[in-house]
Amino acid sequence: MRLEARTSVSRLALFGAPFGAIVVTLAVCALLVAWAGAPVGRAYLLLLEGGFGSRFAWSETLTRATPLMLTGLAVAVAFRTRLFNIGAEGQLYLGALAAVAVGGQVDGGMPAWVTSLPEAAQMWVLFAAMVVAGMIAGALLLLVPALLKLRLGVDEVVTTLLLNFIVLLLVSMMLDGPMKDPLAMGWPQSVALVPELELARLMERSRVHSGLIGAMVLAVLVWAINRFTVFGLQMRAVGANARAAAFAGMPVARVTVLAALLSGALAGLAGVVEVAGRTGYLTLDISPGYGYAGVVIAMLAGLHPLGVVAASIFVAGVLVGADGMSRAVNVPNTIADVIVAVALISMLVATMLARYRVRFDRIRFDRGGRAG
Amino acid sequence: MSNSPPPVLRLTGITKRFGSLVANDDISLELHRGEVLALLGENGAGKSTLVNILFGHYVADAGTVEIDGAPLPPGQPRAALAAGIGMVHQHFTLADNLSVLDNILIGTESLWRWRQQRGAARARVQEIATRFGLAVDPQARVGALSVGERQRVEIIKALYRGARVLILDEPTAVLTPQEVDSLFGTLAQLIAEGLSVVFISHKLDEVMRVSHRVAVLRGGKLVSTGATSETNKAELAERMVGRRVEMPVRDESRARGEVVAMLDHVSVAANDDHGPLADVSLTLYAGEIVGIAGVSGNGQVALAELMSGIAAPSRGSVTLGGQPLAAVPQKWIAAGVARIPEDRHAQGTVGDLTLWENAITEQLGNRVFVRGGVIRRGAARAFTRDLIQRFDVRGGGAEVAARNLSGGNMQKLILGRALSVRGEQAPRLVVASQPTWGLDIGAVAYVRRQLLEAAARGAAVLLISEDLDELRALADRVAVIHSGHLTDARPTESWTLASLGLAMAGEGHDAIHDNDRMEAIDAA
Amino acid sequence: MELLDIISSAPFWVAVLRVGTPLIFGTLGVLLCERAGVLNLGIEGIMVAGAFTGWLAVYHGAPLWGGVAVAAGVGLMFGLLHGVLTVSLALSQHVAGLGVTMLATSLSYYAYRLGFASVSTPPTITPFAPMVWLADVPLIGPVLGAETALTLVALLLAPVLAWLLYRTPLGLAIRMVGENPAAAEGQGIRVAAVRIGAVMAGSALMAVGGAFLTTSAFNAFFFNMVNGRGWICVALVVFASWRPGRALLGAVLFAAFDALQLRLQQGGASLPGLPALPYQVYLMLPYVLSILALVLVARRAAYPQALMKPYRKGER
């Protein structure tokens, strides 16, 4: 069996591929749903409805998609530059930690350093400080593996992966210690953000918040950077062929470091947005693996920043819809994760098949035999 | 016909398409026992494609391959190997981190044995090596071998399996004249033992020397086959290209100008990419081409990287127009140094970027192309279209990814990028490293003309090349590099082929009439 | 000093080997995949699947070794999936790996929940017993005698794998496809077959590592019980520079830090020279030390040259 690049990739195939993948996914998962003894047709209707079928469904899907967009962008930026950042999870947590460190107050009032400012500016300054702090925290966390890779050749897949564990323990330590909310009855959670910092809701009686807008704007921004700026060209060149980029006079180390900072900052921002948009304070389980999902999303999107938006909404919709469906037809709710996993794999396969043709060469056995 | 022995190898109606491109168009060929068949053709004519099909790397869209009259299943190198085909690829296929013996042994034993027969294998390798004069240490790590040694390993690989048909895809492209001679010696011996050879080369001298028959491909089609003895170089060249090719030579009356660059007792420390450069001095003048001869792996890379602003001297100084220059590529580019790297795929271009993006990669500080960090795409594209036209870069236009260019066209793109960017302000120094490696004669002629024109416009040119003909045709002065040391640059006419060869082997102290340099070499 | 007391006691080393066994299996599994040029981030999920299916088989009456075999078989299947995705279809190895982890994990949980819908305590099996017959052997007896047979298998696996890689034609083929697949193919090796085979075998080892958790270290299956052990193995392979002996050493060292960490933590404030640190600091210790170790060995790490590079026949 071998792959052969197709001469021309038809638009139909490229855009049809995801739908083919979805069909395959539904077929595979139908077996699992049927195994649990649930009605398959109804289950899928419920899934669709739960993910995209109502205002509430959309609000939930978009809420779930917001942090995914940011971690997806973070991964896409890093992967483009061939920096395999598997550490968005840790960067997210550190960003969230920084956000509550800056914007959290036991009494809910403005922190002392802000109150000396004019009343009107206080909120904005504090908000900006919170966002910047979260982004810097995430950026610095990825800077370490990036520098280790550049200077000492330490594999960043491994270091970013390990840092996830370290950061989670660090957050646990902070929430148990200095940053613990004294009013949280001893439960390990941070003090709550100043209420003014919480992001505005986009819909009544829902959780969608303005972080969604922010994430989408950033996706467009990253796309524009990639496409129109020198830095974008440099990132792509360094990622595709660092040696040639260096020869042409590009500052490879600086570009890698900047890309790392950008990537880490985006993941850190995901943490800020979750705290400011959804929970209001930080706990140890604020992210159900958004960082790892970022890798999935970035790849589904083919590392394209705008694709990240679509992929996030798709994945979030499936998760939300399948979760609701599992409850309604009484199948174990891990079905949601199964569906996302199968969807990811079949999506990857489908886009591959849209670009490549699989050829099975006739194999004749009369002449084969062992060599030597 | 029916009573003559069947050909060892017969290709019938081979057709292979890559997308819309027809790389091989209905090609039929025969190879007889004890025969050397030369395959000629421009870059991209389809030579490698044809032999790759024959060996099973590629699968033909149509046509059959027969060995001794029996059909060969398509797409199976195992079957080709079993049928007695050995192939030395255009680009080495050796694992650098493994030993020579491992590279030879792989695939020759059943995978399910619980241990390797290394002792017996080593003895056999030694035997083949001595019999055919292919000296190489079986225990050595391939990554540590010179290019010539790797070539020998590739040939031993084929012989170890008892190949009866040997395919050599541009085996001499990177060899020294001495190594070429020894390779041809081995070939003669093999042919005498009944081996048949398919030999691919761009060097017509070699083709005339070793082959019995010549097949010429052009644009995927077989345009002629015939006995070597019944043709000549000029005719072959014309058939390959479809027109007469004029090889440009230097104008000996060209006068040299002021000093452009000076290397004063410069040393460069070895690193992963290159070996050391030891105490090298050289002066480059405007309007003059200085050639650096030498066997690859003797410090050429270090010298090229030094003069491209990549490597920094560990001792001594490099000055350009009297000013020292830090090892920062941008500064060298800004100072008017046009750089043509040795490896066009790995260093010269970024395959995933489009031609226009590649064309401006050296110009990201130029306000013509970049304003406030934003690329002026219109200007960049216009510039690239102009470059494509002036340098005759064929391959689909400014929006095509550079990886789709053939080697010759990629080289033209790099030349264009290096030589044409400044408009009125021509480059002061051109550093060209192996600029014609692997190019067909049409492209070679083109590149050489560009270098001569640059010199004629007043640039100093540093030409690092292993091709002695090229140096004799272009260089005003030639210096020889050997294990990091450089002889004085002497007028080209004062070198004989013999003295060059000796100097390249690092032995020709008599041939180097310069006591200062002698001491440097002795000290090493 | 207390530290010396700890590391010179037999029970400490018993703990080290017990903690280390799943890591040894996992690390050698990753090593085998990566030697063939394939990064396998599916390990975390494959360990979960191995832990679940190995336990499940025994729970349904299979002998313990039967459970291990079932786990290995499931590992082979997921290895085949990962192999087809990354080798035949040349998909990104990172993403395919994460996809396999997601799939194996969620499928295991799904199946477990279908099979055991309303249990209030996790059902248990009778796990492997310690190899008491070894207890009287001098020197190693006090340690190995307290371990189960799977630990012995893990310890023997390293030299076996080293022999395979460095002494057999198959091992050479595996290393070759990880170094230069084009060269291997030019010598008649079926690159895809060797790569997929290595990934499958490596995945089987990972699954057995998972099964150790449920049939040896413990006697029941829990959600999340693999708890990041797979990721550790990915790091250990780099630390080991892709050498089986060093992989064994690395896994044992990591386990030693982990076991030591538990003991230091329990020492509380009493440990001389150390203030009472939050327990998280101790939990961090093995990870921090892993990164430091990586930094130390990175310069010398000789990556398989074709690692993470998909090989498409007939393409350059």
Added chain:
Amino acid sequence: QAKIKVAAVYTVPVEQQWVSRIHKALNEAKARGEIDYVFSESVSNADYERVVRQYAEQGSALILGESFAVESAARKVAKDYPKTAFLMGSSGKPQAPNFSVFDNYIQEPSYLTGMIAGGMTKTNHIGMVGGYAIPEVNRLMHAFMEGAREVNPKVKFTVSFIGSWFDPPKAKEAAFAMIDKGADVLYAERFGVSDAAKERGKLAIGNVINTQPQYPNTVVASALWNMEPTVAAALAKVKAGQFKNEDYGQYSLMKYKGAELAPLGTFESKVPADLMAKVRAKERAILDGKFTVKVVETEPKSTN
């Protein structure tokens, strides 16, 4: 008579000790035909609010869960569905009009098991393994330690947290380490600890659930949490249409049979009679309200 529609939303799998008690009580109510019971387990923090909302939308009359880490989200939903009864495991206060709270206030039997442990240890060394140092765990550990100290002032404790709720091999490893240090009675807050004790022939004390059937020669005594009284009280209120914001914490006390010292079972004859006499006396004092176990929620530390 119509069944009450009850939904439960758990952040962990239903095998997890804490949640298993709620799950059990609700399943029993379902078996008795009193309720329709649906649940979601392993619901992540990020999804919690949505799941609760969906149950509320679907018309559940009573929703149970643990709102510890999602306090504000849970309370927000409750406000949006004032007709639905919310009964949440929480360290916080009830919230008008419909948000009630409960918690595993089983420090009383924990104290008693501590006494038994203190009396049973021969090495005067007790080991305690926990997942995370959260108040729900800490207060039981402190009560246990107090109880042990009452009967045995010389006893010392080794405490360690493994940083995971679901890593029995790791918990077992921590317990082994304690046994190596000389502990001969282990407080089994996590799965895995009793296994270590069993393998080494040491004793263990159960927590929240009774694991003696699985470890007949190891688990001496357990502090049981019974959710039945809490559930019964809440169902009664819902049925009567009188559910409001209340603290159901008291229903987890021994007085209401929300907590108890599990029967000694296999250890009936192995625990010294005079020790048991002291324990029983303390039990009575608690039931009579003459003795109150102190609630301490700080992180417990090893003693020396």
